[in-house]
Amino acid sequence: MNTIIKVCGMTEADNIRSVEELGVDMIGFIFYPKSPRYVYQIPRYLPTMAKRVGVFVNESKENVWMYADRFGLNYVQLHGNESPEYCRSLQSGGLQIIKAFSIASSRDLLATAGYEGLCHYYLFDTHTTHYGGSGQQFDWSILQRYNDSTPFLLSGGINLYSTKALRAFHHPHLAGIDINSRFETTPGIKDVERIKRFLKELR
Numbered sequence: 314m315n316t317i318i319k320v321c322g323m324t325e326a327d328n329i330r331s332v333e334e335l336g337v338d339m340i341g342f343i344f345y346p347k348s349p350r351y352v353y354q355i356p357r358y359l360p361t362m363a364k365r366v367g368v369f370v371n372e373s374k375e376n377v378w379m380y381a382d383r384f385g386l387n388y389v390q391l392h393g394n395e396s397p398e399y400c401r402s403l404q405s406g407g408l409q410i411i412k413a414f415s416i417a418s419s420r421d422l423l424a425t426a427g428y429e430g431l432c433h434y435y436l437f438d439t440h441t442t443h444y445g446g447s448g449q450q451f452d453w454s455i456l457q458r459y460n461d462s463t464p465f466l467l468s469g470g471i472n473l474y475s476t477k478a479l480r481a482f483h484h485p486h487l488a489g490i491d492i493n494s495r496f497e498t499t500p501g502i503k504d505v506e507r508i509k510r511f512l513k514e515l516r
Contacts, residue, residue, distance in 0.1 A: 317489025318512065319466060321368065322350035324501035326358035331505045333363045335512060338489065341366040341390065344380050349500035355383065366390050366411065374402060381408060390436065397427040409433040411466065415440040416451050419458045429461055434488055439469030453482055464488035470495060473507055476514040
C-alpha cells in the first residue's frame, strides 16, 4: 500500500525518534487537556522527517496558532465541533487542516457538507462519546458512500491484525491510515516493534 502512515498521540522524545526512523509520514501531538496523551511540554525531540500534526478539540484559534508556532506544525487536526468558518479562518492564515468526523452510519458522512475546499484531508474515526482514542473500529463499508473530492485518512481501532482488511479496502480518495491506541505500551508511548511489524505486513 502506497498510503500515508500517521502515528498519533506521541509524547516522549526517544519514542518519537524511534517511530520516525521507521519511515512513517506523520506524527501527531494531542493538545486536548482531557486526553491521556496530552502533551504538557515540548518534547526534547520533534520530528524532522515526518510531518508534525497538532490535534485540537474545540480550541480557541489563538491557542491553535500558538501551538502551531511553538511546535512548527505542518497540519492542524480538528477533532471537535469546529465550523467551516473556523476552518476557513485557519486555512486563510496558512495552516493546513485535517478535519475529523465520527462515523457510525452513512448519515454521519453528511457532516462533511460545507467543509469541501477548506481541508487538506478529512479523518474518519469511530463514533464515540469522547473525541477519538476509543480503540474501536467502525464499519469501513460505510465509506463507499463517500463521494466528495477531499482525500481522507482512515482511523479508529486499527491494530496489528488489521493489515489484511486494510489491503482489501479500496476507495479512490483514501490517502492514508492513522494508528494510535492499539500500538501503545502506555498512553502516549508507542510499541516500536509492533509498529515495525505492522508496516512490514502492510507494505
